[in-house]
Amino acid sequence: MLSPWFLCRNEDLKEMLESNKESLKLEAMKRIVGLIAKGKNASELFPAVVKNVASKNIELKKLVYVYLVRYAEEQQDLALLSISTFQRALKDPNQLIRASALRVLSSIRVPIIVPIMMLAIKEAATDLSPYVRKTAAHAIQKLFSLDPDQKEHLIEVIEKLLKDKSTLVAGSVVMAFEEVCPDRIDLIHKNYRKLCNLLVDVEEWGQVVIIHMLTRYARTQFVSPWREDAVFDENSEKAFYDSEEERRVDQSKPYIMDPDHRLLLRNTKPLLQSRNTAVVMAVSQLYWHLSPKHELSIITKSLVRLLRSHREVQYIVLQNIATMSIQRKGMFEPFMKSFYVRSTDATHIKTLKLEILTNLANEANISTILREFQTYVKSQDKAFAAATIQAIGCCATNISEVTDTCLNGLVLLLSNRDETVVAESVVVIKKLLQTQPSQHSDIIKHMAKLFDNITVPMARASILWLMGEYCEHVPKIAPDVLRKMAKTFTDEEDIVKLQIVNLAAKLYLTNSKQTKLLTQYILNLGKYDQNYDIRDRTRFIRQLIVPNEKSGALSKYARRILMAPKPAPVLQSAFKDRDRFQLGTLSHTLNSQASGYLELSDWPAVAPDQSVRNVEVVEPQKNGNAVKVESRSESESGSESSSSESSSESRSELDSDSDSGTDQKKNTKPKPKTLNIMTKYILIHIVLSISSPFFVNCMCSLLHLCVFLACQFDAVSWPVRVSLQASSPVFVPETSHELLHRMTGKGLSAQYRFTRQPCIYGNSMVSLQLTLSNRTDQALENIHISEKSSTGQNIHRFNAIGELNTTKEDEFSVSIQPAVGELLLPITMSEADFTKEQGNTNTSYWHADETPTNQPIHFSACISRFAGKTVSSGSLVLVSVALKDPDAMITINTEKTVMGSMLLRQVKTALTNSGP
Amino acid sequence: MIHSLFLINNAGDLFLEKHWKSVISRSICDYFFEAREKAVEPDNVPPVIRTPHHYLINIYREKIFFVSVIQTEVPPLFVIEFLHRVAETFQDYFGECSETTIKDNVVIVYELLEEMLDNGFPLATESNILKELIRPPTILRSMVNTITGSSNVGETLPTGQLSNIPWRRAGVKYTNNEAYFDVVEEIDAILDKSGTTVFAEIQGVIDACVKLSGMPDLTLSFMNPRLLDDVSFHPCVRYKRWESERVISFIPPDGNFQLMSYHISAQNLVAIPIYVKQNISFFETGSSGRLDITVGPKQTMGKTVECLVVTVHMPKVVLSANLSATQGTYNYDPVTKILLWDIGKLNPQKLPNLKGSLSLQSGAPKPEENPSLNIDLKIQQFAISGLKVNRLDMYGEKYKPFKGVKYVTKAGKFQVRT
8 A cells, every 4th residue: 555655745746747847847757757667656647647748848758658658558548648649749750759659659558559550550661761660660569469460460561671771670670570470481581682781780689680580591491501521410410311311312412502591601700700799699509500510610719709708698608608519529629728617707607617628528638627627626616516526427437538537536535524525426436336336346445445534424325325236246345334334323324324224235135144133233223213214214124125924025026126226327418408499599598498489490301492582683772862862851860961971871761762663663764775875975985084084994894885893802701702803994094194393393394194004013002104304404313202201101112213414402292193093993793793792891881962954964774883992902992873864873882981982072073074 | 578677786675677568577576586595696696597487687787686577588698788788888877887876867777778678679779879869967967957957868869870880979079089099908817826827818808989070980900910819899890801901990989989809819828927926724723824925027028017916715714814914905804705915016126925824713624725816917008918009090081180009908817726
């Protein structure tokens, strides 16, 4: 019940909310949010709060939203009052307001408004702002959990949003896909390549979701890359083949990886360098489940790196490594030392590290590991010390070479003062001996010898059990031990007494001649013991083994009951069976199936049709609509500038709605006649040659019927590892530019010209032809380039020119301003590669559009693409020009931001000037 | 994905709850409390706890448990990473992430949580974006706000949210343009009793504080990039440039951020800057023990070792310590059983030494194992791996920024076994 104090405080809040002053309302809402945060009930304020939903003050409004989402479920009727406000806000020009209205509307879990939500989602899915579309993707999941009957409609929206090219939307819509219809793999086909290519630019949380989804997808679509090296995990391999025969058939064919499969692996690889541990883990599991076994090693380093992260991260990563290390020791063996335990680690971390070290142990490194274990055994953390002893036991069974060493080590531990350590050692020794008792009778003897010094009851009990169990191996010692025990029986702990009785019974059955009297003595002692358990046991044993008239049928089987062979405990890793779960999942961590876990399917024996993933090649940048789109978003985002940031914003705007437009155009407009274009190009060519040689260069290449200029990538970044050579320039302008005028140069004039020839002094230099001429009567002497040159530039100096008839020394500073095009090398690449690379490159991005009035060129939806690389660093420069009367759309993709913007400016001027 | 979040302090008080889907009763936390009790130490609480219908994933940071409730399958690291991001955001906003600051700023905390997740899926986690949506509290701003009635909440969508460089906000302007980089290296090492290195590796990070106007495009290059064995980057760094040219090319976020972290693994030879001679022994009789620790410089490349601290977690039976230090001060806390010896600057001429006797609980058996020593140290102007920044170039903007690089070496998890 609410206290009176609380009630009056709420009254007070109500008053504040109903006042006219904004600041009072805000103060009240802040206090209410404080109540919600503390988990106090503030639901009775609902009517007072909901009135403010249409407030102008954005902070107040947001706080009201917080309140609404929290209590709407409880106060459904009142919540409906606010709906119309949201419906209005959904039409607001400000995208933030549209998005937050949709967020709140979809978070109000009131079933009545399902149709309204559905409508709002459908509308938002086609919104121009990718942020609103992202919110729509989130709303899909909310609606689905509220009303699963809407599934079919929602799938339609998901299908639409999956086509979205914005990186912002991708993660959220895949999340919605995973929650609503994870089985509709067919929706992914067409978007598979796009998702792979976008992946690097998607925000990190989206990456995790997409990678997990693509892992599942790939397992249904591609054939196993593991066939060739079947040597590796034999066990998991078996699952994929029904019979040996089929397997042989499969192996006869050489395996060729589907290019799409390769694409996924290639595009996820850089993400191993992500700062987000979840992303790294996601990529690691993708490689684990999808990559050929020999490529797996690249994930090792990244996983080991994650061990430096927070305790919780370590826990999860170590679990996954533990599972991996069982199947693939080699992966982590070089990093063994990273799993060494520190005394400051949390206990569960220590245990996991121990587990991994045990898994990694082999003949070569076992001595190092055992030495390490020796320090752990002495740890103050006794639970950990006990775990170490078990680990030693594990190593001992797995590696037969060290079994004896381990046993000896364990035997030494028996004299430890700590109860847990001793008990654990005895237990482990017991297990070890159980596996091969015959060979180790000397250890049993040794333990018998130590017995007098061991005081820990648990250990004493265990030794007695061993004696009894293997009394046949130590026929002389066992009765002697029993004799000693008979003497001290009354002073022993209860568990020891129980084992004494057991030992006596077993000896009685095997060696009754020597021990009959001792046994009876002990049974008599037990009969009068204070502990009823022992009395009970004594009575039971006596009935069982000592034949008398009452005992009946059971005593006949006494020997078989007591001396039954006990199965040796199997010492195996707790992570043995975890590989049935996909790595990195919650189910794997818990080792049980969590709700909503999606099973990873086995590889298909035959790959499904690959062509389903084929998408008609859509032009990267196509229509001039952008301008109109832009003007709308301008008012929303507030800052529209020519900065690269906002232009990329507009890219996403543009991409999304360009699909339909271009397709249409493609169909309706026939290809322009080649001849026609040619003449027009020549026209431009002549006009442009002065202002922008690069552009001319490009245009010329178009003349050669779109022989695309080529580009060389470095081997790493180039997908198919084809190293393309730079092609020779198609056109070399004869024009030279003035470097030094004869007036300023006091008679010396200089001209330069770009030869467009490879430079003989270095691959990363541009060659330049300098023409020096003496316009005076006197001779000029010792002309050279002085040592100081501007920063960052590297000039191969020429030797001083002896004499050009000179008088006096003079120095001129000159500067060469190359058109950006001169710093580029053209290269040939296919259109597909171009498009791919354009989507691929993690680059800054420019575009510009313009409407030159005097534009005479009439290309119908013609797109020209030019590829080049910078001479100095070899980074890729992609230019595409979409000419569409009267607009031209220029897109430049490059990492070199300065160069990009300069290039853009030049191409732009070149195009505008070409008019008259 | 993430259903609800509960913040619980060390004493077990639940002081904040937030739900992103329908409300889950806080009684779910009883499962957490049960696990918490079983674990004794807060560090030992299992990060993932299973309850009949939900899963609890928790992190422990700054004496606060962040307990999130999950209903369906989700990569646990996803949640853990997100929770840490939440804690970092709080730290970023309020200077520290503690129970008091969270309670004091509960409204901002709530607004932040609202923005960070939508339906349990992360929406905006970049600090640059969040700061545009919800401005961090400053004394000045809160005063202005009370007078003018303006609010802390941004009215328009941050431009970063839509671009493919979401980490940078638009329209940044500074009068002094500066870019500072701190190369911080930590040595993780385990030395054994005799002083030989069992395991050593270097973990480095480059923290940046970039205050540059406009949209600068920076390129950072190293003298010896081959040293870097394994790296991870802030999302702003272009992977391809690193792969092909080994330079770090990026458009930086505004303000403080971690540019990259790297790892120089055990395979390379790691210089250990100090050596420790120690002798700790407990006597069979008389319930006492002796302790003698000397620290000296080893491979310091002529630099001074500073802020040297030796921490020893003594066994439970040690009641008190009667020691004398030739340099610095020592302190033994009989409750936590931690011996802390703060040495300060290491003088190579006169090696610091801590010597004396320990008294044990009478009657208790002598400890099995000697406690290991944890060392903390700092070397200024020196990166132990030898990594050196070559140059920083800026493109895309006209002005000349002020640039600076600082190197620090610290001890990470530096442990000497005894």
